[in-house]
Amino acid sequence: xxxxxxxxxxxxxxxxxxxxxSHHSVECLVAVGAETIFNPTENILPAxxxxxxxxxxxxxxxxxxxLKSEIEGLPSHHPDxxxxxxxxFYRPQTVLQLSGTALTISSLNGHPADIFNSxxxxxxxxxxxxxxxxxxxxxxxxxxxxxxxxxxxxxxLRGDCYEINFCQEFFAEQVTVSPLSLYARLTAMSPTPFAxxxxxxxxxxxxxxxxxxxxxKGNTLISQPIKGTIKRDLLNEEAxxxxxxxxxxxEKDRSENVMVVDLVRNDLSRVCKExxxxxxxxxxxxxxxxxxxxxxxxxxxxxEGINLADVLKASFPMxxxxxxPKRRVLELIEQFERTKRGLYxxxxxxxxxxxxxxxxxxxxxxxxxxxxxYLNYQVGGGITFYSDAEKEYEECLLKASAIQQVLNxxxx
Numbered sequence: 001x002x003x004x005x006x007x008x009x010x011x012x013x014x015x016x017x018x019x020x021x022s023h024h025s026v027e028c029l030v031a032v033g034a035e036t037i038f039n040p041t042e043n044i045l046p047a048x049x050x051x052x053x054x055x056x057x058x059x060x061x062x063x064x065x066x067l068k069s070e071i072e073g074l075p076s077h078h079p080d081x082x083x084x085x086x087x088x089f090y091r092p093q094t095v096l097q098l099s100g101t102a103l104t105i106s107s108l109n110g111h112p113a114d115i116f117n118s119x120x121x122x123x124x125x126x127x128x129x130x131x132x133x134x135x136x137x138x139x140x141x142x143x144x145x146x147x148x149x150x151x152x153x154x155x156x157l158r159g160d161c162y163e164i165n166f167c168q169e170f171f172a173e174q175v176t177v178s179p180l181s182l183y184a185r186l187t188a189m190s191p192t193p194f195a196x197x198x199x200x201x202x203x204x205x206x207x208x209x210x211x212x213x214x215x216x217k218g219n220t221l222i223s224q225p226i227k228g229t230i231k232r233d234l235l236n237e238e239a240x241x242x243x244x245x246x247x248x249x250x251e252k253d254r255s256e257n258v259m260v261v262d263l264v265r266n267d268l269s270r271v272c273k274e275x276x277x278x279x280x281x282x283x284x285x286x287x288x289x290x291x292x293x294x295x296x297x298x299x300x301x302x303x304e305g306i307n308l309a310d311v312l313k314a315s316f317p318m319x320x321x322x323x324x325p326k327r328r329v330l331e332l333i334e335q336f337e338r339t340k341r342g343l344y345x346x347x348x349x350x351x352x353x354x355x356x357x358x359x360x361x362x363x364x365x366x367x368x369x370x371x372x373x374y375l376n377y378q379v380g381g382g383i384t385f386y387s388d389a390e391k392e393y394e395e396c397l398l399k400a401s402a403i404q405q406v407l408n409x410x411x412x
Contacts, residue, residue, distance in 0.1 A: 013029075013197040023212070023217075032094050035090075041085075043070075049307055059091055060349075060351075065344060071313055076340045078339050136375075139339055140169070149383055152383045155332060164323035164383050166333070167378050172407075189289065193210060194207070195208050205348065205365055205366075206366040209362060214311065214357070218356070222298065225264055226361075228294025252386050257283060263324045265277050271314045276300045281295075308357060317346070321361060343365075
């Protein structure tokens with residue numbers, strides 16, 4: 001299906017890699033072709049609200065981190081080397097839904113049997129032509145990174161903020177790659193529940209995200225922020241269990257997590273009925289191929305008349321990728337980071353015909369512009385007063401380990 005989807009100029013391939021969860025309903029969703037496109041450049045959220053009111057079909061697309069410029073009135077002046085729009089949604093011509101062995105095909109302009117035969121005739125995703133290493137450069141040197149963390153801790157000490165998510169970019173210029181092959185290798189190495197291959201003409205997102213931003217089912221809204229990461233020991237099962245216990249007991253990670261939980265509770269309370277916002281799970285530890293992560297789940301019941309544009313205004317950008325208090329850390333992020341985040345730490349997902357939706361947090365991702373041949377990834381972590389700058393840098397590298405291994409030409 002992925003190779004078939006890549007034939008289209010616009011496509012979304014959303015895959016949960018068979019992670020079992022009560023909050024997942026479809027294993028894989030594919031949407032190709034654009035019957036209708038929504039890509040506003042100003043007054044984005046009011047326009048989006050109007051667009052949503054008119055659409056009662058599938059919609060797929062993304063929300064860039066830089067939507068915060070409209071929500072908070074805080075534009076970014078950093079360079080954007082990839083160029084995804086601030087907000088983009090499309091009504092697809094064809095939608096595929098895969099659950100187990102059941103494949104459902106819905107199309108506006110094609111017969112399902114013909115589409116199935118077309119998919120069947122496609123070759124598998126081709127492997128990379130070679131395993132040559134792609135060398136990346138750091139936008140911020142390690143020395144500068146350590147210095148910036150210490151500066152941020154001084155802001156925390158002054159009371160400007162409690163916790164801030166600080167990110168850095170690694171990039172390669174004038175490189176020619178196969179986005180499809182890179183994605184296949186990335187997700188083979190790091191299968192995650194919110195992975196996606198997302199293509200808008202010459203712009204590609206190759207995403208191996210473990211994190212959900214928002215899901216709406218019926219009238220229930222849930223968010224599942226991640227704060228807390230520790231490397232796995234895949235060679236020693238007992239040692240791996242001890243690492244889980246260490247993460248569960250880490251005061252630093254628990255304090256980061258609870259700060260974000262409080263921020264999300266406050267955000268959701270603005271759009272949910274009074275008294276319905278609650279923490280379904282606090283400090284849950286979940287295992288992924290390279291890391292264990294601490295995930296909490298917050299849910300609430302939406303007020304009447306609230307649409308996705310209202311929810312975005314109340315909760316975007318997500319707390320796990322910003323910090324607290326949100327507006328002040330957005331200012332500090334702009335001050336200390338050196339690359340516009342763009343789609344990184346934004347969200348990709350879908351809205352179904354009933355108005356339910358599900359969006360990830362765009363992390364653990366490669367971005368590629370095929371026209372400019374610019375490739376990059378960004379990675380960050382939550383900085384608190386108790387953070388060790390050296391360990392924070394090491395955690396950044398750990399989070400990006402699967403990406404870097406793929407770029408280094410390694411298969412595992």
